[in-house]
Amino acid sequence: MNRINNICRLPSSEITDEAVFNSRRRFLRAACMASAASVIPALPAQETSKGHVLRYEGEMSYAQLPPRWMAGKLSQARQGKFSTREDATPWEYVTGYNNFYEFGTAKEDPAEHAADFNSDPWSVEISGEAEVTGKITLEDMLKPHDLEERIYRLRCVEAWSMVVPWIGFPLVDLIKRFRPTSAAKFVRFETLYDPKQMPGQRSRFSSIDYPYVEGLRMDEAVNELAFIAVGVYGNSLPPQNGAPLRLVVPWKYGFKSIKSIAKISFTKKRPKTTWEKAGPREYGFYANVNPSVDHPRWSQATERRLPSSLFSPNRIETIAFNGYGPQVAHLYSNMDLKRYF
Amino acid sequence: MKRVVNRGIKPLLFLFSLAPFFWCLSEVLLLVNGQPHSLGADPGKEIVHFNGQWALRFLILTLMVTPLRQLLAWSFLTRVRRMLGLFAFFYATLHVVSYAVFLLELQFVEIVADVIKRPYITVGFAAFILLIPLALTSNQWMIGRLRQRWRKLHKLVYLISVLVIIHFAWLTKSDYEEVIIYGLVVVLLLGFRLFRSGWLAQNFPVFTGRNAPG
Numbered sequence: 288m289n290r291i292n293n294i295c296r297l298p299s300s301e302i303t304d305e306a307v308f309n310s311r312r313r314f315l316r317a318a319c320m321a322s323a324a325s326v327i328p329a330l331p332a333q334e335t336s337k338g339h340v341l342r343y344e345g346e347m348s349y350a351q352l353p354p355r356w357m358a359g360k361l362s363q364a365r366q367g368k369f370s371t372r373e374d375a376t377p378w379e380y381v382t383g384y385n386n387f388y389e390f391g392t393a394k395e396d397p398a399e400h401a402a403d404f405n406s407d408p409w410s411v412e413i414s415g416e417a418e419v420t421g422k423i424t425l426e427d428m429l430k431p432h433d434l435e436e437r438i439y440r441l442r443c444v445e446a447w448s449m450v451v452p453w454i455g456f457p458l459v460d461l462i463k464r465f466r467p468t469s470a471a472k473f474v475r476f477e478t479l480y481d482p483k484q485m486p487g488q489r490s491r492f493s494s495i496d497y498p499y500v501e502g503l504r505m506d507e508a509v510n511e512l513a514f515i516a517v518g519v520y521g522n523s524l525p526p527q528n529g530a531p532l533r534l535v536v537p538w539k540y541g542f543k544s545i546k547s548i549a550k551i552s553f554t555k556k557r558p559k560t561t562w563e564k565a566g567p568r569e570y571g572f573y574a575n576v577n578p579s580v581d582h583p584r585w586s587q588a589t590e591r592r593l594p595s596s597l598f599s600p601n602r603i604e605t606i607a608f609n610g611y612g613p614q615v616a617h618l619y620s621n622m623d624l625k626r627y628f
Numbered sequence: 629m630k631r632v633v634n635r636g637i638k639p640l641l642f643l644f645s646l647a648p649f650f651w652c653l654s655e656v657l658l659l660v661n662g663q664p665h666s667l668g669a670d671p672g673k674e675i676v677h678f679n680g681q682w683a684l685r686f687l688i689l690t691l692m693v694t695p696l697r698q699l700l701a702w703s704f705l706t707r708v709r710r711m712l713g714l715f716a717f718f719y720a721t722l723h724v725v726s727y728a729v730f731l732l733e734l735q736f737v738e739i740v741a742d743v744i745k746r747p748y749i750t751v752g753f754a755a756f757i758l759l760i761p762l763a764l765t766s767n768q769w770m771i772g773r774l775r776q777r778w779r780k781l782h783k784l785v786y787l788i789s790v791l792v793i794i795h796f797a798w799l800t801k802s803d804y805e806e807v808i809i810y811g812l813v814v815v816l817l818l819g820f821r822l823f824r825s826g827w828l829a830q831n832f833p834v835f836t837g838r839n840a841p842g
Contacts, residue, residue, distance in 0.1 A: 376669075384669035392803040394668055445801075447670055492805040565802055584746055584799070593669040597659060597730055600672050 340364050340436040341452040342521030343378045353523035354407050356426050357531075360434050361518050364454045367435030369512060369614070375438055376449035378520050380594050385527045386443065387546060388495060389478065389485035396487075397527035404484055404526035406547070411532075415552035416471035419464065425531055429517065431464075432456040436521075437514055437535075442576045442609045444540040447591045453535055454518030459509040467505070471553035474508040476501045476534060479549040494565045501545035502558035502572065503536065504618075512537060512614050538611040540574040571628040575619065576609040580628050641708055645715045648682045649722070672730030679723035684792055684810060686716035691789060691817040698824065710766050713785075717763040724756050748798035755791035758784050786821075789814045 353361065375381075387397035390404075409425040434454050442448040462474065480498035482488040488497040507513065514535040517524060524530040529546025536543050542562050562570035569583050578588045587605055595601040608615050619627075652675060658665040667674045693709040696702055732738045742749050762782055764770070771778050793814055796807045823829075 380669040388802065392801075394670075490803065490805065492803065492808055494802045494804065584748060586745075591670060591672075595670055595672060597656065597671055597675075600730060600733065602733070 340366055340454065340521050341375055341438070345378065347522070347525070354426075357429070357517070357523055360429060361454060361521065361523060364434040364436055364518070364521065367437045370436065370438035370452075371440055371450060371610075373438075373440070373450050375452050375520075376593060381449060381451055381519060382525045382527060384449075384593065386445075386541065387487075387527055387529070388493070389487040389497065389499070389547075390527065391487055398525075400486060401526035404530060406524075406526065406530040409531050409549075411548060412550045413465055413552070414550070415475070415554055416468045417553045418466035418468065425517075428461070428532075429456075432460060434518070439514070439535055439537040440609050440611075441535075441537065441541050441544070442590060442605065444542055444570065444574070444582065444587075446582075446585060446587065446589065446605075447593050447595075448603075448609075449593050451535075452520055453514060453516040454521065455514050455516035455532075455535070457511065458513040458515050458534065459511070461515055462508060465551075465553070467553040470555050472505055473554045473557050474503050474505065475550075475552045475554050475558040476503075476545045476548050477550035477552075478545055479547045495561060496564055497561075498549075499545060499561045500558060501534065501543055501560050502554075503543075504557075506618055507536070507615075510615055510618065512611055538576060538608040538615045540570075540576060542570065543574050573619075573622075573624070573627045575607075575615075575624060575628075576605060577607055577624055577628070578605040579607075580625050637704060638708060638711065641711060645686070645711070648678070648719070652678055672726070676723060676727045676731060679719050679726055680796075683716050683719035683723050684796065686712055686719060687785075687789060687792060688810070688813055688817070690716055691785065691814070695817060695820045714763060714766055717759050720756055720759055724753075748795055751791050751798065752795035755788045755795060758788050758791070762788075786818055789818065 352358070383398050384394045385397040386394070387401070390397040390400040407425075410422045411425070411428060412422050413420045434456055436452055436454050438450060438452045440448060441451050467474075478497075478499035479485070480488065482497075485497075487493070503513065514537075515532055516529075516535050517532045519525070519528055524533065526547075529544075529548075532548050533546040534544050534548065543560075557572060560570075560572055562574075563572055576587075581587050589602045590605045592601040592603050606612075655665045655667050656671075656675070659667055659671055665671070690709060690712040693705045693712065697705045728734055728739055732742065743753050744750070762784060765774060765778060765781060774781065793807065793811045796810065797804070800807050
């Protein structure tokens, strides 16, 4: 059954009534003051939003509440463009089924081992072919941007997929601030390297060279879909999802959406990405979702939309560019995508 | 005391060997009843992997019997070897069936395509096919009928072990720790037999410290 065409509006029961939402916020604020944790600021009396973002209201297991300035920005997030109408994957799977090998290779490992990951304070090092370089704190990085929600499909190279309501802002808006020169042909991203906090980075038998590196061609990076996410389901990113900020490029396989970004640089030459190095026959630089180019060891023609149940694994047809062809296909019109996989 | 051990060991081992199956079954029941379970977001894949792991573990346990018996003179072990081998086959069957049912929804065409096109599945499937005659001949009647040929047939377990390790290595994405450990154990267990059978001594005299014959 082809679920892509299934237009599912979020049932109104799932959207938190504004009055309830406000009263919960006041309770949470009181509870936080009692526990001497960060205080979540009270909402303005009038919320003039066009639409509610999807917000998870249940119990959260990670200990860190977002810093005050972040909580404020998150609470003002609005619905953005480019959101799919498909059902969002439930919170417990989005935050409980992750590939983040820095914290272990089993799907439950990141949620388990990243619980104490320290993502505050955080700064990102900007370098390379740009007029503005240097270290920028996360707070300064987010200050000028309004956060929006984008419910994107996420397609893993392992042939499973989810629908995730990210909160963030377009990558192009960030790039503009650093004013890359004409010599900058690619953007290179690097994950934090901290073996003390990330046990997977100490593994002796891994074919992965840490720190994790990913990259985009400049025209891909400034495409309207490329997104910097700092939150999911209305809250700040849990560590297992790449706290405190990550990339989301929904038309490519998930491994391109690098997590816990610590460095961004603008380069002349195409950066060698981590999975390219670990398996050059299997993982390419472009990694566009493409049902007609198989992975050497399995087919990419279909995917399992998670969560899958035992007797109906929810297999759906994979669509070229993960269904985002209208926005990105033109970037590759002259490229042989079988060669540049 | 020895008598208790001798009489109790087979039923006890039987129960312990079924434990993984019962754990998996209970998780599946939780899942289909909408209760919280630990199979994750992709339970089909989890179950396939779980059964595959236990098939490999029982295969290794089976291979450990002879070396342990020879090294420690634990003769009671021979009586459990057949049970261990059959449990390896049991979990291997569950592995193949759960793959066909949960991951490929019994689409016969897809299954055949996978076996042909995906080398790691070809190797895994070959290992399973080779296990079948071993399982079918694991009874007294067959041992009596085949005699010498039974021993030759069951030497296939060595080839099967190697195929299983290759299957596992081929489906590993980047973390080779688990498959390296299993691989080393299998190499050790097979190497032990080579050593014992004198094959090593004949062909690689350096291992015996004596001069080469002739």
